[in-house]
Amino acid sequence: MNKMNEKFGLTCLGAGTFPLDNLQEKNGKDVNVIYQHVGGTAGNVMTILAWYGWHTLPAARLDDSEVGFQLKADMEAYGCDTRLVSNAPDGGTTILDIIHKTGRDGKPKTAYMAHSPRGGRFVNHRFWTLKQAQELFDSLKEMPDVFFFDRCAPGNILLAQLFHERGVLVYYEPNEPVDRNFLRAVAASDIVKFSNERHPDVSFSDAYDDKLFIQTLNQEGLRYRLRDAEWKKLDPVWNPDAIDGEGAGDWTSSTFIHALGQKGLPHVSDLCVSVLEDCLMYAQRVASESVSYIGAKGLIHH
Structure with missing residues (x-):
């Protein structure tokens, strides 16, 4: 695939998780850092859509640590518009170590460890409060074409509701169990994508x-x-050269959104099966290609 150089003309605003992916390869006691880039579901979707030529607006509450500023600069390097990215003492920044190694059985393994740049050993995401979400919405001079979010935090749900009321396509990729907030987020969304795992x-x-x-x-x-129809299965796109599944789901979401945009971004109420399946299969093909490379955005870098 070649990098998309021309602007596509559509805008996606995204809220959710924007950690620093610290991708490492471990061989015995030797650890080699492959790269450090913005990651997370929202972070990957925003940067991949920017690569496709979209105008992307990540909305992130980062802290004012060196890593927090690094994440903002990284989003800009990928082509994102960071006017809605803040670096403040009350923000949050997470470093996610993604460690590729060989297990005791001789098979490749991937280990994950989250921590914050200031010493905490836990995930340190900060999401928009209800007041901040309302202020963010009110500050927008134009509505985006798509709102993407990956966490059912109260501020994100409010943004989804407000955008939904204005006719913006709302895309929710949940990472939480089904509970009251999860269902509120689903109710405010047009498209909900999740894994069977x-x-x-x-x-x-x-x-x-x-x-x-x-x-x-x-x-x-x-x-x-789709709407009130029965569930329908689509076959996979097999890749015999797969080496790393990290980010395949994010490529599926990003490419599916982009494909819908190429079709005029039809509303779910107007979406026909043939267009939907064309877009989904295209998304699967690109996601399958993405696993040929190390890292969630290896396809971009190669």
Whole structure:
């Protein structure tokens, strides 16, 4: 794939997780840092869509540590518009160590460890409060075409509700269990995409007949339910050269959003099966290609 040099003309605003992915390769006691880039679901989708030529607006509350400023600079380097990225003492920054190594059985393994740049050993995300979310929304001179979010924090839900009321396409990629906030986020969304590993039970979707639900099935492809129809499965795109599945889901989401944009960004109520399946299969093909490279955005760098 070649980098998209021309601006595509659509805007996506994204809120959620923007950690620093610290990708490492461990061989015995030797550790080699492959790269350090902005990651997380929202971070990857914003940067990949920017690579596709979209105008992307990551909305992130980062701290004022060196890593926090590094993340903002990294988003800019990928082509994102960072006017909604703040670096303040009450913000939060997470470093996610992604360690590729060989297990005792001789097979490749991936280990993860989250910590903050100021010494905490836990995830340190900060999401928009209700007041901050309202202020952010009120500050916008124009509405985005798409709002993407990956956490059902109260401020994110409010943004989803406000954008939904204004006709913006709302895309939710949950990383949390099904609870009250999860369902509030789903209700405010047009498209909800999740993996069968995180959400094998799709019964929560039965309460809605106006949405598109997408469940990825790892090596088995994916299945979807459009509005009030039955679930339908699409076969996977096999890649015999796969070496790293990190970020495949983010490539699926980003490419699917981009493909919908190429089709005029139809509303879910107007989306026909043939267009939907074309976009989903295109997204699967690109996601399959992405796993040929190390790292969530290896496809961009290669």
